[in-house]
Amino acid sequence: MNKQFFNIIPSEGGEVAILLYGDVGDGQRVDSGRVVAELMALANQYKKIDVRINSCGGDVFSGMAIYTALRNSKADITIYIDGVAASIAGVIALCGKPLYMSPYAKLMLHAVSGGAWGNASDLRDMATQMESLQGDLAAMIAGRCGMKQEDVLAKYFDEKDHWLSAREALQMKIIDGIYEMAEEPVLTQSPEELYTYFNNRLHKQPININKEMGLLDSIKKVPSFANMADEDAVLAHIRELENKAVKVEALEKTVDTYKQKLQEVEDKEVTAFIDKAIAEKRITDAQKESFTALMKSDRENTEKLINSMKPQPERRIVDVYNGGASPATLSEKTWDELDKAGQLSNLRNADLNAFKAKYKEKFGVDYKE
Secondary structure: OOOOOOOEEEOOOOEEEEEEEOOEOOOOOEOHHHHHHHHHHHOOOOOEEEEEEEEOOEOHHHHHHHHHHHHHOOOEEEEEEEEEEEOHHHHHHOOOOOEEEOOOOEEEEOOOOOOOOOOHHHHHHHHHHHHHHHHHHHHHHHHHHOOOHHHHHHHHOOOOOEEEEHHHHHHOOOOOEEOOOOOOOOOOOOHHHHHHHHHHHHHHOOOOOOOOOOHHHHHOOOHHHOOOOOHHHHHHHHHHHHHHHHHHHHHHHHHHHHHHHHHHHHHHHHHHHHHHHHHOOOOOHHHHHHHHHHHHHOHHHHHHHHHHOOOOOOOOHHHHHOOOOOHHHHHOOOHHHHHHHOOHHHHHHHOHHHHHHHHHHHHOOOOOO
């Protein structure tokens, strides 16, 4: 006989409850693979799904898989914090679905914690990964609370535990309301006592864990699960899909990083090419901005255009003063040609010895200043 999902409480009115009671993590009571499978199956069987939380947290990545599954589910889902929703369990609660707390419940948020073995590079990589993950969690919470991501980081990820009562959470608009309990008032106060109280309360309720719910049949309607023989195969396949999703996300981040580095290299190459063109007098400083924009939009053709431009020779002041004629050109002309062109003074200024020679040749005496 196939195993049944043990943490589901069905009702006669077309509703069902999924219990996220216990530690979060693969192989733990709140197993991400199992929860995802349950959501997929129950969404086809029940009109409404209640998710009830009493968890002190656990593995961050498993928690994020549950958060994503709840957030993306098209089912009518309501979240209830019965006792404690701490650490990643608190983030799961803030997945964007309607959220209610019992009058005695506690919600706790804090910074991501973890560790690593290895060399300095390994430790730096882990620190970078934790900071990135913390930013993702802050973005999730910010969307629920109506706060800015940086404000969430400053307020709730400051290396301290932040415990919120139901009333405080309601005032902050983190939750949608506080639900009433029919049982006697809960006298416990600490998060540990609350967690234990609601776990014990669960065990006292008559739950038929052997009731046939047809979950595997519902899951097998999904094409990729059609050949799954039992629950173990379903969970294994879900974990495989989760691992692929994580790898794809990591690959996308790597690609984005390389794209950014490639863009930086290309920008440097464009700048160097434009600066070289200016130095070669192919374009002017005034044209730098325009040609840089052209390079970014059509680099290949813009490079061809600039390379086809002839370098403009540098004009010296004396050349301008000489009307564009060089001293060598002036000295090749006769006195009369220079006189007729009005360039005698230009020759004298450019090459006094050549001027004196032509003067003596013309008048037969030395030139005296």
